[in-house]
Amino acid sequence: MSSVRGTVRETGGGVYVVALDGGRSVEASIRGRLRQEARTGGRIVVGDHVRVSRSGSAWTIDEVEARRTVLARRGRSGRTAKVLAANLDRVFVVVALREPPATPHLIDRLLVLVESSGMHPSLVLNKADLPGAPDVARTLAPLYESVGYQVFVASVETGQGMPALTDAFCSGASALIGPSGVGKSSLLNAIDPGLELRTGVLSRKTGTGRHTTVGSRLIELSCGGLVADTPGFGDVGLWSVSPDAVADCFPDFASLRDECRFRGCAHVREPECAVRRAVEEGRVPASRYESYLALRAEAMDAEAR
Numbered sequence: 001m002s003s004v005r006g007t008v009r010e011t012g013g014g015v016y017v018v019a020l021d022g023g024r025s026v027e028a029s030i031r032g033r034l035r036q037e038a039r040t041g042g043r044i045v046v047g048d049h050v051r052v053s054r055s056g057s058a059w060t061i062d063e064v065e066a067r068r069t070v071l072a073r074r075g076r077s078g079r080t081a082k083v084l085a086a087n088l089d090r091v092f093v094v095v096a097l098r099e100p101p102a103t104p105h106l107i108d109r110l111l112v113l114v115e116s117s118g119m120h121p122s123l124v125l126n127k128a129d130l131p132g133a134p135d136v137a138r139t140l141a142p143l144y145e146s147v148g149y150q151v152f153v154a155s156v157e158t159g160q161g162m163p164a165l166t167d168a169f170c171s172g173a174s175a176l177i178g179p180s181g182v183g184k185s186s187l188l189n190a191i192d193p194g195l196e197l198r199t200g201v202l203s204r205k206t207g208t209g210r211h212t213t214v215g216s217r218l219i220e221l222s223c224g225g226l227v228a229d230t231p232g233f234g235d236v237g238l239w240s241v242s243p244d245a246v247a248d249c250f251p252d253f254a255s256l257r258d259e260c261r262f263r264g265c266a267h268v269r270e271p272e273c274a275v276r277r278a279v280e281e282g283r284v285p286a287s288r289y290e291s292y293l294a295l296r297a298e299a300m301d302a303e304a305r
């Protein structure tokens with residue numbers, strides 16, 4: 001039988017739910033050769049475009065198409081990247097302005113995490129309704145806009161920012177990453193009330209909301225967009241990028257790099273460093289540079305281990 005094209009919507013336990021281009025979904029397993037590749041790192045992930053074929057009632061994934069984008073995180077050892085989702089159009093870094101309060105360092109860490117997999121995220125500053133939150137937003141939003149990120153100031157409570165976010169989520173495929181408790185599930189429920197994702201603080205031990213599994217899935221919103229629900233971005237303290245690659249994850253440094261006196265300048269104590277000059281002159285926020293130094297030092301520690 002000829003093969004059909006589709007998109008992987010759910011993975012876990014060796015079973016893959018594939019949405020066929022015609023509309024219906026089937027459960028598929030993978031061919032021996034692909035299974036071999038999966039063990040050596042070429043896993044099939046949500047968002048992968050695949051070709052499947054049927055023999056009797058059983059569907060099999062025969063082929064995986066080249067990926068347009070990948071969202072990956074480094075393994076605990078720091079060396080191997082683990083791909084979490086493929087072919088995403090947008091990634092949103094979500095933090096709360098209050099409860100729990102975001103710091104520039106946390107935001108920078110999350111942005112770098114996404115940049116290190118080659119994607120350029122947007123930033124959502126949620127809970128703008130809480131007392132004091134607008135003041136924090138007035139500092140953070142222009143800071144990250146000046147760096148070149150699109151910023152959404154949002155509140156699930158008042159609906160602030162929700163039309164713009166709904167627009168962004170209702171086309172293509174997206175992912176949200178951020179600490180727990182910042183309102184990721186609440187934002188999705190506000191965009192599509194039919195989702196009924198569990199919200200609120202969940203105990204670490206019992207785990208888990210209704211939908212939390214070892215696997216990943218792409219949720220289809222009623223407005224047509226897809227949203228990745230992937231475990232694996234929770235432990236943001238455990239990633240590692242090679243020290244020299246950290247600067248590449250700061251887009252505000254990229255245009256300055258060529259003006260540094262030394263090629264391969266690490267922007268730490270080299271003379272005539274354009275990044276340090278820009279920080280001194282206030283063209284690059286000091287908090288960005290502090291985050292850079294901290295994340296670079298962390299990357300060096302991880303490499304030495």
Ligand SMILES: Nc1nc2c(ncn2[C@@H]2O[C@H](COP(=O)(O)OP(=O)(O)O)[C@@H](O)[C@H]2O)c(=O)[nH]1
Pocket residue numbers: 126127128129130154155156157158179180181182183184185186187198199200201
């Ligand atoms: N005041 C306020 N609370 C919010 C907002 N968004 C979410 N919350 C609350 O924050 C808590 C955590 O939200 P949840 O969506 O579970 O966060 P997640 O862990 O990132 O998915 C819940 O108690 C929500 O009701 C918001 O915009 N304003």
Ligand SMILES: [Mg+2]
Pocket residue numbers: 184185186198199
């Ligand atoms: Mg949640």
Ligand SMILES: [Zn+2]
Pocket residue numbers: 257260261265266267268270272273274275276
């Ligand atoms: Zn430099």
